[in-house]
Amino acid sequence: MNLIERVIAISRRRSPWICRLNAGSCNGCDIEITPLLSPRYDAEQLGIELHGTPKHADIVLISGTLTLRSRQAILDIYDQVPNPKAVVALGSCPSSGNVFAGSPLVLSCSLDTVVPVDVWVPGCPPRPQAILDGIARAAKLLEDGATKSQLAKSRLAGSQPESRCGRPS
Amino acid sequence: MNAVWSYLVAIAVWPGLLFAAPLGWLELWFMRKLVARLQGRQGPPFFQPFFDVMKLLGKETVIPRGVSRGIFLALPLVSVAAVTAALAIVPLPGNPVPSLPGDVVLLLYLMEVPVLCEVLAGYVSRSIYGQVAAMREAILSLAYNLPFLVAIIAMAQVAGSFQMRALQEVPYGLVHLLAAVTFLLALPARMKLNPFSIANAEHEIIADSHIEYSGPPLALFKLSHAIEVVLLTELFAVVFIPATPWPLVNLVVYLVAGILVLGGVTLLATTTARLRLTQAFRFYWVWGGLASAITMAATLVR
Numbered sequence: 001m002n003l004i005e006r007v008i009a010i011s012r013r014r015s016p017w018i019c020r021l022n023a024g025s026c027n028g029c030d031i032e033i034t035p036l037l038s039p040r041y042d043a044e045q046l047g048i049e050l051h052g053t054p055k056h057a058d059i060v061l062i063s064g065t066l067t068l069r070s071r072q073a074i075l076d077i078y079d080q081v082p083n084p085k086a087v088v089a090l091g092s093c094p095s096s097g098n099v100f101a102g103s104p105l106v107l108s109c110s111l112d113t114v115v116p117v118d119v120w121v122p123g124c125p126p127r128p129q130a131i132l133d134g135i136a137r138a139a140k141l142l143e144d145g146a147t148k149s150q151l152a153k154s155r156l157a158g159s160q161p162e163s164r165c166g167r168p169s
Numbered sequence: 170m171n172a173v174w175s176y177l178v179a180i181a182v183w184p185g186l187l188f189a190a191p192l193g194w195l196e197l198w199f200m201r202k203l204v205a206r207l208q209g210r211q212g213p214p215f216f217q218p219f220f221d222v223m224k225l226l227g228k229e230t231v232i233p234r235g236v237s238r239g240i241f242l243a244l245p246l247v248s249v250a251a252v253t254a255a256l257a258i259v260p261l262p263g264n265p266v267p268s269l270p271g272d273v274v275l276l277l278y279l280m281e282v283p284v285l286c287e288v289l290a291g292y293v294s295r296s297i298y299g300q301v302a303a304m305r306e307a308i309l310s311l312a313y314n315l316p317f318l319v320a321i322i323a324m325a326q327v328a329g330s331f332q333m334r335a336l337q338e339v340p341y342g343l344v345h346l347l348a349a350v351t352f353l354l355a356l357p358a359r360m361k362l363n364p365f366s367i368a369n370a371e372h373e374i375i376a377d378s379h380i381e382y383s384g385p386p387l388a389l390f391k392l393s394h395a396i397e398v399v400l401l402t403e404l405f406a407v408v409f410i411p412a413t414p415w416p417l418v419n420l421v422v423y424l425v426a427g428i429l430v431l432g433g434v435t436l437l438a439t440t441t442a443r444l445r446l447t448q449a450f451r452f453y454w455v456w457g458g459l460a461s462a463i464t465m466a467a468t469l470v471r
């Protein structure tokens with residue numbers, strides 16, 4: 001790894017820009033992101049910036065239950081994020097459906113079957129400290145080139161998971 | 170040293186890229202840190218703007234479907250080239266470029282190029298948000314350019330010449346003060362800072378006109394903005410701060426003045442909320458127009 005690659009790798013850890021994606025959340029998780037920008041948690045110290053567009057983001061925070069309608073939106077927005085990228089799943093909903101599991105319009109599968117998830121932040125909703133920690137871990141993975149999408153690109157972890165979930169078979 | 174070399178040195182080293190990029194990052198960091206401290210936060214680490222640009226350089230570029238590749242990639246390059254060339258004209262102490270008659274006109278023209286690039290970037294992106302941002306930027310530039318241009322033209326009128334060195338050597342007087350105030354009126358809008366951050370209103374239209382840009386082209390736009398901040402503050406210092414006979418002292422005075430001006434506009438930005446486009450337009454054409462008229466009148470009665 002030469003010097004410039006090293007500097008870029010460090011910059012990936014020091015400047016993670018995040019983009020929020022609400023996949024059908026009750027809004028609890030999203031509200032817990034706002035305090036990150038407040039004086040108490042001040043995510044800017046870690047170089048974190050909240051951006052509205054996936055084109056500027058490095059890390060996508062996906063919160064909420066996966067629904068039949070949001071599945072395609074998640075895939076579209078994930079594809080718009082330029083590589084290298086990381087995904088952080090916020091709350092218990094993306095992993096299991098949480099209290100909404102089994103509802104008619106809810107996909108009964110985890111986010112991992114739709115897009116590769118790098119960090120899971122459990123909780124309903126997770127505390128802001130936990131979210132910050134999740135973002136910092138994802139940023140560290142970006143530096144090491146160890147996010148799932150980066151590994152898939154370098155063909156270490158095989159191909160990306162086929163997103164079968166929610167498709168009529 | 171022949172002319173070609175002096176231009177190359179001025180654009181690439183001093184006061185061009187090699188000097189302006191780190192100074193721009195320092196000034197951007199200073200603004201972000203000041204905003205954070207005023208809001209009771211800790212704020213970003215010192216190297217943050219540098220890390221942001223380096224990270225963007227290492228990212229992939231996504232070009233939206235249906236967008237012409239050439240113009241999409243050329244716009245950020247043109248923007249950086251124009252602001253760097255504009256900075257090379259500013260007669261900072263030790264600038265190797267010879268003073269040309271009429272370089273004020275060239276400077277003002279080059280300073281419009283990044284604005285034009287931004288408007289075009291919004292329109293070519295095929296994003297509705299980008300187009301709204303481009304429209305806002307274009308309308309706002311019609312507003313803030315009135316006091317901005319008048320401030321510089323009034324100084325040229327007093328100097329009797331459109332040459333940067335002549336502007337610098339005008340004996341200090343009332344016109345300086347009036348023109349400086351007029352220039353400062355236009356500064357927040359030119360820097361896209363808060364009461365006039367209408368074109369980059371992240372809560373209304375998600376981002377500025379670079380919304381569809383990612384990776385290295387976005388990094389170039391960020392770099393262009395950093396150099397533009399240096400250009401505006403140093404232009405203010407060179408034209409409106411009285412020069413001493415010692416170049417080194419001048420340099421220190423110019424840099425300090427630039428930081429002070431930035432502190433002022435940042436303070437304004439943190440204490441105000443965003444105006445609507447019509448309000449900003451009216452502000453510039455009423456109060457900016459009034460200041461321009463007074464400044465021009467002062468050049469005549471002098």
Ligand code: SF4
Nearest residue numbers: 026028091092093124
């Ligand atoms: S994890 Fe809890 S707070 Fe978060 S979206 Fe699901 S139900 Fe709401």
